Amino acid sequence: MSSRNTFETEDRYMAPFFIKQKIAIDRGEGVYVWDEEGVRYLDFTAGWGVTCMGHAHPVITEALARQSRKILQGPNSGLTYSPARAELLLELMQVLPPNLTRVFFSNSGAEANDAAIKLARKVTGRLDVISTHQSFHGRTISTTSATGQASHREIFNPLMPNYRFVAYGDLAELEQALDDNVAAFIIEPIQGEGGVHIPSREYLRSASRLCRQNGALLIADEVQTGFCRTGPMFVTGAMGVEVDFLTMAKGIAGGFPFGGFAMTEAVAQKLEIGDHGGTYCGNPLGCAVSAAVIRYLRENNISAHVEEMGRICLDTMAGWKDAYPAAIREIRGQGLLIMVEFADADTAKRVSDDCLARGLFVRQTQGVGIRVFPALTITEAELREGLGIMAEAIRAVAG
Numbered sequence: 001m002s003s004r005n006t007f008e009t010e011d012r013y014m015a016p017f018f019i020k021q022k023i024a025i026d027r028g029e030g031v032y033v034w035d036e037e038g039v040r041y042l043d044f045t046a047g048w049g050v051t052c053m054g055h056a057h058p059v060i061t062e063a064l065a066r067q068s069r070k071i072l073q074g075p076n077s078g079l080t081y082s083p084a085r086a087e088l089l090l091e092l093m094q095v096l097p098p099n100l101t102r103v104f105f106s107n108s109g110a111e112a113n114d115a116a117i118k119l120a121r122k123v124t125g126r127l128d129v130i131s132t133h134q135s136f137h138g139r140t141i142s143t144t145s146a147t148g149q150a151s152h153r154e155i156f157n158p159l160m161p162n163y164r165f166v167a168y169g170d171l172a173e174l175e176q177a178l179d180d181n182v183a184a185f186i187i188e189p190i191q192g193e194g195g196v197h198i199p200s201r202e203y204l205r206s207a208s209r210l211c212r213q214n215g216a217l218l219i220a221d222e223v224q225t226g227f228c229r230t231g232p233m234f235v236t237g238a239m240g241v242e243v244d245f246l247t248m249a250k251g252i253a254g255g256f257p258f259g260g261f262a263m264t265e266a267v268a269q270k271l272e273i274g275d276h277g278g279t280y281c282g283n284p285l286g287c288a289v290s291a292a293v294i295r296y297l298r299e300n301n302i303s304a305h306v307e308e309m310g311r312i313c314l315d316t317m318a319g320w321k322d323a324y325p326a327a328i329r330e331i332r333g334q335g336l337l338i339m340v341e342f343a344d345a346d347t348a349k350r351v352s353d354d355c356l357a358r359g360l361f362v363r364q365t366q367g368v369g370i371r372v373f374p375a376l377t378i379t380e381a382e383l384r385e386g387l388g389i390m391a392e393a394i395r396a397v398a399g
């Protein structure tokens with residue numbers, strides 16, 4: 001197919017949910033992708049924080065090929081055992097916070113959050129869910145209900161009942177909201193989609209303590225932050241924040257659609273056969289890829305690399321803010337999850353479009369910003385190449 005045919009076919013038959021970029025991506029390698037016409041682009045989005053090892057990494061393609069020659073889906077699905085699943089569980093036990101000793105798998109982040117919320121209600125016998133303003137937890141009806149952004153929620157009103165919101169980072173508000181009806185407080189340890197907001201370590205630790213005192217469960221949504229995106233394997237683990245559920249997806253399998261949630265032994269003991277399930281619940285193919293990804297991240301100390309690349313980003317971007325104080329309002333981030341917030345949405349859009357015209361994919365976020373979240377394996381030279389393109393785009397728009 002030519003790009004034109006691809007555009008026409010998708011525009012004709014896809015449901016109309018996206019304003020599309022008129023580029024048909026045909027293949028990728030590392031941090032680069034190529035369109036159908038052979039034009040090369042640098043990817044600073046990692047498919048929205050997913051392709052943590054870049055595109056077509058041989059460790060991933062080999063794990064996929066090896067497992068696909070053996071078996072994709074077990075007979076009777078989760079009712080049979082799988083060596084690939086067992087291998088992944090052992091990998092996860094090396095990287096999860098030590099109090100999270102039981103795991104179940106999903107196909108996406110939304111499904112993992114959905115299950116954690118559902119199971120928190122079962123475990124506590126309570127109904128209410130507290131979430132935070134500006135959060136993003138997914139697009140199922142219950143995770144949409146838990147998402148603290150009006151633009152994602154209000155068109156679907158009435159949503160699920162018993163969901164309430166508190167300001168992100170505001171301990172007093174949380175304390176007031178926690179009453180005898182609260183089953184769970186769900187929080188991203190760093191808000192991603194909401195514009196990369198980083199709370200204090202003290203806030204997360206105190207939130208954990210307050211939940212415990214109240215008998216509510218704490219669900220850490222690490223769908224975007226997990227698997228070294230911000231440096232450490234998990235933000236909550238690194239900060240010593242005790243949680244009852246930790247949800248995972250995106251980087252967990254480097255591009256293969258996969259997810260999961262981990263829980264404490266105490267939570268698991270209150271769950272019973274039949275409380276949850278799913279046709280794919282840890283299918284061998286996803287498990288094999290995920291185990292390979294986690295092993296690679298761990299053995300290659302990607303965590304330290306991300307911290308170093310993140311520092312280079314923030315140092316370079318600080319120069320942009322000095323050079324264009326009227327156009328750039330703030331730069332914030334941790335590891336390779338960074339937001340450049342502009343003075344207005346028009347500037348962000350023009351910079352984003354200019355980046356693409358110069359061969360760089362970035363993600364406009366919350367209108368006013370550009371989120372930078374490339375593959376975690378990006379080299380310093382590749383990172384500087386992309387930052388150079390961003391700097392040129394900012395100069396063209398705001399200079």
Ligand SMILES: Cc1ncc(COP(=O)(O)O)c(C=O)c1O
Nearest residue numbers: 108109110136137138223224249
């Ligand atoms: C923090 C967070 N939670 C949940 C989700 C939903 O994950 P998925 O798109 O895999 O359902 C996302 C997706 O961006 C996310 O960033």
